[in-house]
């Protein structure tokens with residue numbers, strides 16, 4: 514049987530915790546050196562990519578698109594949308610918030626909105642995500658991130674606060 518299509522995933526880790534953890538993987542000299550080294554060592558890169566997959570799959574339902582949108586979507590993975598929409602929900606969301614393709618499961622974009630609103634990151638959802646490069650599927654988004662390839666993944670790159678959850682007034 515082939516790979517199952519995406520289904521909306523409610524992250525198993527809160528947005529608040531995700532924003533707290535995010536600074537730990539922010540690019541720095543060490544991570545850049547590690548990423549560059551990994552790219553020269555295919556076996557090590559495969560191992561690292563496998564670990565990334567397991568961790569992010571367990572926490573976010575990651576589908577290894579290779580160009581991580583999580584920092585701009587309140588850490589709800591848009592690739593778990595059955596239509597893989599990266600710029601908000603389709604027009605088919607049910608009145609109760611259920612996914613059109615998988616009734617009984619909440620639309621991942623509503624989940625993203627609720628997580629963003631709860632942490633003061635509502636404005637992030639107005640950013641426009643550019644289309645992904647399909648050639649990067651299955652590759653390590655952390656390596657791309659550390660090597661600066663994610664710049665321009667969404668409009669206003671650099672305006673997303675990757676750090677602490679904001680306290681609502």
Ligand code: SF4
Nearest residue numbers: 575576577578581582
């Ligand atoms: S790398 Fe892509 S598929 Fe994985 S969590 Fe990030 S956006 Fe979702």
